[in-house]
Amino acid sequence: MVTCKQFLKELNDYLDPNTDPVMKTHLESHVSECMNCFVIVDTTRKTLQVYKGMEPQEIPEDVKARLWKALERKMVAEGTS
Amino acid sequence: MTPTSHSAVASDPNDEGTLVAQAQAGDGTAFAELVQRYQRKIYRLAKHITQNDEDAEDVLQDSFMKAYEHLKGFHGQSKFYTWIVRIAVNESLMKLRKRKGDRFVSLDEPIDTGEEEVKREIAVWEGNPEQQYSQEELQGILNEAVETLKPDFRTVFTLRDIEELSTEETAEALGISIPAVKSRLLRARLELREKLTRKFKRKGDNAFGYV
Numbered sequence: 398m399v400t401c402k403q404f405l406k407e408l409n410d411y412l413d414p415n416t417d418p419v420m421k422t423h424l425e426s427h428v429s430e431c432m433n434c435f436v437i438v439d440t441t442r443k444t445l446q447v448y449k450g451m452e453p454q455e456i457p458e459d460v461k462a463r464l465w466k467a468l469e470r471k472m473v474a475e476g477t478s
Numbered sequence: 479m480t481p482t483s484h485s486a487v488a489s490d491p492n493d494e495g496t497l498v499a500q501a502q503a504g505d506g507t508a509f510a511e512l513v514q515r516y517q518r519k520i521y522r523l524a525k526h527i528t529q530n531d532e533d534a535e536d537v538l539q540d541s542f543m544k545a546y547e548h549l550k551g552f553h554g555q556s557k558f559y560t561w562i563v564r565i566a567v568n569e570s571l572m573k574l575r576k577r578k579g580d581r582f583v584s585l586d587e588p589i590d591t592g593e594e595e596v597k598r599e600i601a602v603w604e605g606n607p608e609q610q611y612s613q614e615e616l617q618g619i620l621n622e623a624v625e626t627l628k629p630d631f632r633t634v635f636t637l638r639d640i641e642e643l644s645t646e647e648t649a650e651a652l653g654i655s656i657p658a659v660k661s662r663l664l665r666a667r668l669e670l671r672e673k674l675t676r677k678f679k680r681k682g683d684n685a686f687g688y689v
Contacts, residue, residue: 409664436600437671443678444671447607448639451620453518460535461517467539468513471546472506 399427404434408441498558502549509549513542516559519641520566526636527570529625530577537573541566556647563641564651567633574629599672601679610678623673627666634659635666 399407404427410416411424428435456464492511500508517538524537545552545562552561607616624632637648638659649659 405668406664409660409667433598433600436602437598437668440601440603440675441667441671443603443607444667444674445639447616447674448620448670449642450608451617451640452613453522454617456518456521456538460521460538463535464513464517464539464542467543468510468546471543472509 399424401427401431401434404428404431405437408438411438412442412445494558495554498549498552498554502552509546512558512562516562517542519559520562523563523566523636523641524570526621526624526640527567527629527633528573528577530573533570533573533577537566537569540569544569556650560643560647560651563637563643563647567637567651571629571633598668599675599679601675603675603678604680607674607678619674619677623670623677626673627669631662631666631669634662635670638663639667 404411404424407420407424410420411428428438494512494515497508497512501512520541521534521538524534524541525531528534528537541562544565552558556564604610607619611619624635627635633652634648637643637651638645643651645656645659645663649656652659
């Protein structure tokens with residue numbers, strides 16, 4: 398019998414698609430009976446989803462321009478084509 | 479793999495390995511393409527770790543300059559992206575150490591990941607935050623939440639869950655063990671879940687549970 402504390406320790410494994418199916422089934426049985434852990438799994442999944450869906454912000458133009466200038470200088474100094 | 483498909487892959491001008499090989503042979507345009515491809519991700523990573531615009535700008539520039547300088551020493555044991563991430567993480571951590579007045583910021587010492595039983599907010603979310611907030615508002619909320627994490631936790635979270643490095647790649651990039659990556663990631667995920675639940679929970683849901 399998995400306790401909530403044990404389940405939370407294994408939460409990463411539970412969320413990992415590559416986890417051993419036997420282990421997953423074991424953890425699954427806890428989630429199906431424990432409303433609190435079910436909500437934690439659901440909201441952790443959603444947390445990861447919103448972060449994964451976040452597009453990298455545009456780099457400010459002046460920052461980009463300084464990066465390219467620095468690289469150009471370096472390439473010219475080293476005679477790169 | 480057939481010889482035909484192999485040669486098709488090898489000659490793909492947009493293939494990362496091809497670009498790296500061309501850049502190593504002195505083709506500046508190929509290196510520029512690699513910079514173009516990853517600059518936004520590297521800038522985001524640096525901003526997440528340093529939490530400072532000026533430092534992130536320096537990290538962006540210094541990382542690509544270093545990559546360029548050491549390109550010939552890159553032998554493709556890892557992906558170019560993983561390699562540039564590793565450089566950017568080191569540069570970012572150096573900035574953090576400097577800003578903290580040389581107070582030692584270490585990622586390789588044991589830390590308390592606080593996995594004892596704690597009171598947690600248990601509430602379902604009101605709909606989908608991606609539909610409820612503008613991209614800009616949501617970005618602000620997510621950045622603010624990451625900012626509150628300790629550097630050890632936010633660095634691991636950024637590499638694993640934002641930049642999508644594997645556990646092994648993250649451990650290698652940070653010079654810490656795989657169990658350390660796992661425990662820090664768990665703590666970071668749970669803390670962020672808690673913070674976002676406070677923001678996104680369904681109105682009227684105020685349940686707490688000891689789990």
